[in-house]
Amino acid sequence: MDLRLHKGFYLRDVLEVAPDLLGKILVRDFGNGDLQKFIITDVEAYRGVEDLACHASKGRTARTRIMFDEGGIIYVYFIYGMYWMLNVVTGARNDASAVLIRGFKGISGPGRVGRVLRLDRSFYGENLTMSDRIRIEEGITTPAYHSTTRIGIGYAGEPWVSKPWHFIMK
Numbered sequence: 001m002d003l004r005l006h007k008g009f010y011l012r013d014v015l016e017v018a019p020d021l022l023g024k025i026l027v028r029d030f031g032n033g034d035l036q037k038f039i040i041t042d043v044e045a046y047r048g049v050e051d052l053a054c055h056a057s058k059g060r061t062a063r064t065r066i067m068f069d070e071g072g073i074i075y076v077y078f079i080y081g082m083y084w085m086l087n088v089v090t091g092a093r094n095d096a097s098a099v100l101i102r103g104f105k106g107i108s109g110p111g112r113v114g115r116v117l118r119l120d121r122s123f124y125g126e127n128l129t130m131s132d133r134i135r136i137e138e139g140i141t142t143p144a145y146h147s148t149t150r151i152g153i154g155y156a157g158e159p160w161v162s163k164p165w166h167f168i169m170k
Contacts, residue, residue, distance in 0.1 A: 003137035007129050010071030010090050014097035015165065017071070017090040018045035019147075021099060022169040023140030028117050029133050038116070039139060042103030044150045045165040046087075048096040053156035053163075056096035066125045067096045074126040074134070076119055083111035084119035088128065088136070102151075102166075144170040 005024065010017060026038045046054035055077070056067045066075050067089055075087040075098050087098040102110045117134070128135055147164040154161060 004129065004135045005137065007070075007072050010088065010128070011092060012071070012090065014045045014047050014090040014095075014099060017088070018043045018099045018165065019145055019167045021088065021101075021136070022145050022167060023143035025137045025139040026101070026104065026117075027135050027137055030118065031133060036116075037137075038104035038107065040101060040103075040136070041105050041169040042101075042108070043167050044100045044102055045167070046098050046100065047165070048091075051097075051156075051160060051163075053150060053153035053160045054096070054098070056098075060096075064096070067098055068094050069125075071095070071097075072127060072129050074123050074128065076114075076121070076123045078121070079111075084114035084121075084123070085110050086113055086117065086119060086123075103168075146170060 021040050021043050024040050026040055029035050049056050051057060055064045060068055070093050071090040073089045075089050076084050078084055086101045089098050091097045100110055101113050107116055145167050148166045149162055149164060150166045
């Protein structure tokens with residue numbers, strides 16, 4: 001039975017998708033018989049071009065162009081010369097919103113998430129509804145969570161640094 005999340009799940013507003021990803025299971029098939037499952041416990045929402053903390057706020061660039069596609073695909077980017085960050089694009093075409101996956105049960109930090117999943121540039125634009133190597137499935141139904149401000153976005157200024165768009169499963 002395929003428990004993969006359907007396209008419609010991702011086509012909603014990022015502030016609905018982000019907390020709804022908590023408790024879902026990210027499945028990574030490494031292609032060598034190694035299939036691993038991770039419970040999503042920590043996410044942050046980035047809401048399109050108006051959100052100055054969102055990469056899309058700089059407009060459509062070679063780096064951000066995938067964010068302007070329909071939800072259900074992956075946006076990865078490389079930071080500090082060492083970490084691939086995993087983001088799930090949400091909303092309709094041109095919404096340019098995404099959810100950063102910050103943690104799994106037992107794995108804290110978006111850099112660690114990228115490492116354990118062995119992400120690289122080839123995941124840019126990967127379709128979560130069709131991919132053979134990465135997908136998100138149903139998981140815990142309606143887990144309890146709390147929200148806080150996002151991490152490391154001081155450059156965005158107010159009101160963006162105070163938005164409670166960081167969702168953490170209890």
